[in-house]
Amino acid sequence: MTSKALLISGYHALSxxxxxxxxxxxxxxxxxxxxxxxxxxxxxxxxxxxLSLSALNSExxxxxxxxxxxxxxxxxxxxxxxxPTLRNTSSLLYFHExxxxxxxxxxxxxxxxxxxxxxxxxxxxxxxxxxxxxNQTSLLEGISALLSKLPDLVPKNITQSIVEKSIILxxxxxxxxxxxxxxxxxxxxxxxxNHRWEWDKQPELLLAIVEQLEASGINFQLIxxxxxxxxxxxxxxxxxxxxxxxxxxxxFIEDDADYHHILQQCHVALSTAIHEFQGIAVLEAVSxxxxxxxxxxxxxxxxxxxxxxxxxxxxxxxxxxxxxxxxTHWLAHGFPKVPAVDAFYESSLTGMYRKEISHKxx
Numbered sequence: 001m002t003s004k005a006l007l008i009s010g011y012h013a014l015s016x017x018x019x020x021x022x023x024x025x026x027x028x029x030x031x032x033x034x035x036x037x038x039x040x041x042x043x044x045x046x047x048x049x050x051l052s053l054s055a056l057n058s059e060x061x062x063x064x065x066x067x068x069x070x071x072x073x074x075x076x077x078x079x080x081x082x083x084p085t086l087r088n089t090s091s092l093l094y095f096h097e098x099x100x101x102x103x104x105x106x107x108x109x110x111x112x113x114x115x116x117x118x119x120x121x122x123x124x125x126x127x128x129x130x131x132x133x134x135n136q137t138s139l140l141e142g143i144s145a146l147l148s149k150l151p152d153l154v155p156k157n158i159t160q161s162i163v164e165k166s167i168i169l170x171x172x173x174x175x176x177x178x179x180x181x182x183x184x185x186x187x188x189x190x191x192x193x194n195h196r197w198e199w200d201k202q203p204e205l206l207l208a209i210v211e212q213l214e215a216s217g218i219n220f221q222l223i224x225x226x227x228x229x230x231x232x233x234x235x236x237x238x239x240x241x242x243x244x245x246x247x248x249x250x251x252f253i254e255d256d257a258d259y260h261h262i263l264q265q266c267h268v269a270l271s272t273a274i275h276e277f278q279g280i281a282v283l284e285a286v287s288x289x290x291x292x293x294x295x296x297x298x299x300x301x302x303x304x305x306x307x308x309x310x311x312x313x314x315x316x317x318x319x320x321x322x323x324x325x326x327x328t329h330w331l332a333h334g335f336p337k338v339p340a341v342d343a344f345y346e347s348s349l350t351g352m353y354r355k356e357i358s359h360k361x362x
Contacts, residue, residue: 002029002030002031003029003030003031003066003067003359004030004031004032004033004063004064004065004066004067005027005030005031005032005033005065005066005067005068005069006032006033006034006035006060006061006063006065006067006068006069006086006089007020007023007024007032007033007034007035007069007070008034008035008036008049008053008068008069008070008071008074008076008079009034009035009036009037009071009073009074010037010045010046010049010070010071010072010073010074011037011039011042011045011071011073012036012037012038012039013039014227015096015171015280016036016039016071016096017036018171019094019096019171019172020034020036020071022172022346022353023069023353023357026346026350026353026354027353027354027357027358029354029358029359030066030067030357033060033063033065035053035056035057035060035061037049037052037053037056042073043108043110043114045073046073046075046099046110046113046114046117047075047113047114047117049073049074049075049079050074050075050078050079050082053074053079054082054083061079061083061085061086062083062085063085064085065085065086065089066089066090066359067089067090067091067092067357067359067362068080068086068089068090068091068092069091069092069094069357070091070092070093070094070121070125071093071094071095071096072093072094072095072096072097072098072117072118072121072122073096073117074117074121075117075120075121076091076093076120076121076124076125077120077121077123077124078120080124090126090362091124091125091126091127091362092125092126092127092128092129092356092357092362093121093122093124093125093127093128093129094129094131095118095128095129095130095131095135095136095139095277096131096171096277096278097135097277098118098135098138098139098142098277099111099114099115099117099118099142100115100118100138100139100141100142100143100145100146101135101138101139101142101275101277102275103274103275106199106200106275112146115142115143115146118139119143119146119158122139122162123158123161123162125165126165126362127165127166127167127356127361127362128162128165128166128167129166129167129168129169129356130166130167130168130169131168131169131170131171131277131278132168132170132277132278132299132302132303133168133299133302134277134298134299134302135277135278135299136163136166136168139162140159140162140163143158143159143162144159167356169349169352169353169356170278170344170349171278171280172344172345172346172348172349172353173280173283173284173287173341173344173345173346174284174287174345174346175342175345175346175347176287176288176342176345177260180264180287180288180289180338181264181289182264182267182289183264183265183266183267186267186331186335187219188219188220188221189218189219189220189221189267189268189327189331190220190221190223190248190265190266190267190268191213191220191221191222191223191266191267191268191270191327192223192225192263192266192268192269192270192285192290193206193222193223193224193225193226193270193271193272194223194224194225194226194263194269194281194282194284194285195226195271195272195273195281196226196227196228196229197224197226197227197228197229197232197233197236198229198233199233200273200274200275200276201226201271201272201273201274201276202272202273202274203233203235203236203239203272204233204235204316205272205295205316205319205320206235206236206239206270206272207235207236207238207239208316208317208319208320209270209272209320209323209324210222210239210243210246211320212320212321212324213324213327214243214246216324216328218327218328218331220246221246221247221248222243222246222247222248222249222250223248223249223262223265223266224236224239224247224249224250224251225249225251225252225253225259225262226252226281227252228251228252249262260288263284263285263288263289263290264288264289266285266290267290267291267335268290268291268292268293268327268330269281269282269285269286269290269291269292269293270293270294270323271292271293271294271295271300272295273295273298274295274297274298275298276298276299277298277299278299279294279298279299279300279303282294282300283303283341283344286338286339286341287341287342287344287345289338290338291308291330291335291336291338292304292308292339293308293310293323293326293327294308294309294310295309295310295311295312295319295323296309296310296311296312297312303341304339305339307336308336308339310322310323310325310326
């Protein structure tokens with residue numbers, strides 16, 4: 001008899017959707033049900049997901065399962081308490097992100113509530129999975145800092161108990177269908193920025209880099225993809241207006257084939273992010289032949305060596321100068337070899353996913 005599993009995605013954005021579908025497709029020894037909450041109203045999702053799941057499909061939550069897999073935007077401890085058939089079910093918690101790693105200037109007022117959701121869920125789960133070592137480390141350091149604020153009666157070994165049941169297992173990217181094509185000419189230099197148009201991808205640094213590139217006399221074009229939302233950051237608005245002559249493409253590309261086609265026209269994949277936990281957009285671009293140009297922070301040093309990293313300086317202008325210096329050096333002395341990212345391919349990670357989500361592993 002096939003075992004049944006329930007997958008709960010608390011904030012079903014693009015990468016979460018891709019990950020969830022991959023898990024269901026790959027771990028086929030289970031008969032899967034999936035509950036996925038739309039990716040909106042993040043603050044309410046973090047605290048209200050257990051109730052919203054019931055409104056979405058209470059009957060599915062009342063079935064018997066052998067395994068519950070949940071993303072970290074769901075309070076797993078509450079879900080397994082509220083629904084009797086889930087109380088003794090084995091559970092796995094997947095951290096696409098955690099709520100302890102916000103840059104100070106952008107930390108929301110309600111963050112402690114969200115952090116407690118992460119903490120209680122991690123304690124409740126039988127297995128905890130992170131998409132990067134940076135994700136795990138920032139969570140554990142954040143939990144220690146939070147617990148240090150409690151005035152008394154703090155349990156011992158909380159972080160160690162989480163470590164002992166944790167593994168690192170990245171979100172996979174799709175295998176490159178063909179060997180990536182490289183543009184025949186380095187002129188103009190095509191620079192890709194394929195991130196959400198939001199504060200956490202730091203468009204202010206992108207603007208500073210573009211301004212310095214313009215001043216340097218380098219012949220370049222910008223390809224700006226990624227999701228856009230109701231409010232465009234001011235730095236992006238200024239960039240779109242002031243550097244129209246440099247923009248080759250601006251806007252989200254829905255079709256995968258069209259997206260990969262434009263990636264293969266780019267030389268450099270640039271990130272300016274200050275809040276990110278794996279960098280899937282960068283990995284996808286590199287799989288299509290782009291040279292990564294990344295800040296020396298977040299998970300990037302974990303996945304790429306220093307040849308592809310620019311300074312993680314607190315001053316945006318100095319960061320931009322470091323990034324532009326890399327580009328200038330590459331143009332003068334030749335581009336480095338595109339780093340291998342096949343370890344992140346779906347085909348490479350299938351065995352690990354099947355092993356870690358098997359009946360014997362949880």
